[in-house]
Amino acid sequence: MAKFFLYLACLQINMVVKDQKRLRPLYKLLRRIERKAPKQIQKIASASGEKVWEGIDCLSCANCCKSMSPTYTHADIKRIAAFLKIPADEMKAKWLRKERGTGNWLNKTLPCQFLDSKTNMCKVYEVRPADCSGFPHLTRKRFIDYVHVHTQNLDECPATFKMVERMNQLVMGTL
Numbered sequence: 001m002a003k004f005f006l007y008l009a010c011l012q013i014n015m016v017v018k019d020q021k022r023l024r025p026l027y028k029l030l031r032r033i034e035r036k037a038p039k040q041i042q043k044i045a046s047a048s049g050e051k052v053w054e055g056i057d058c059l060s061c062a063n064c065c066k067s068m069s070p071t072y073t074h075a076d077i078k079r080i081a082a083f084l085k086i087p088a089d090e091m092k093a094k095w096l097r098k099e100r101g102t103g104n105w106l107n108k109t110l111p112c113q114f115l116d117s118k119t120n121m122c123k124v125y126e127v128r129p130a131d132c133s134g135f136p137h138l139t140r141k142r143f144i145d146y147v148h149v150h151t152q153n154l155d156e157c158p159a160t161f162k163m164v165e166r167m168n169q170l171v172m173g174t175l
């Protein structure tokens, strides 16, 4: 039964972030920011980022763990392998692949092998990759440096969606 409610919650979340009518103006705003950011954009991004997490439950979502791979640093691999009590090479051989071009270590398959599909919890939460603990990078960096990341995440991550939607309302003067 719990799995069914989780399924319903995920369905509801995806109906919002995949709503093309709501997405279109947000992609437009991100493209505009990439071309020429409005002067107050960092202020607007910070103000929008503050309240984003109200009403968002990552355990009812887990879209990031289901649809994209974190980038594992060597320190991440070492730490997670030690936590699982296996050699780092075994962890790489079992679950990871080296991305051509960048040499980054990524998951071989999705959803992430460390996601518990019954609870949406991370089985290596205490030692998860730094990329996961910082995700979706809404307020940690200068917004302008992360526009490409937010563009990628917009239709997957409800927190990103909510932040960019608030930014759009502030830019348009409707909030």
Ligand code: SF4
Binding pocket: 064, 065, 069, 070, 112, 113, 114, 115, 116, 121, 122, 123, 124, 125, 128, 129, 132
């Ligand atoms: S390591 Fe954990 S938090 Fe990171 S993608 Fe996998 S399940 Fe999600």
Ligand code: SF4
Binding pocket: 056, 057, 058, 059, 061, 062, 063, 064, 065, 135, 136, 156, 157, 158, 159, 160
């Ligand atoms: S960070 Fe975003 S995509 Fe990941 S679980 Fe939370 S709301 Fe969902």
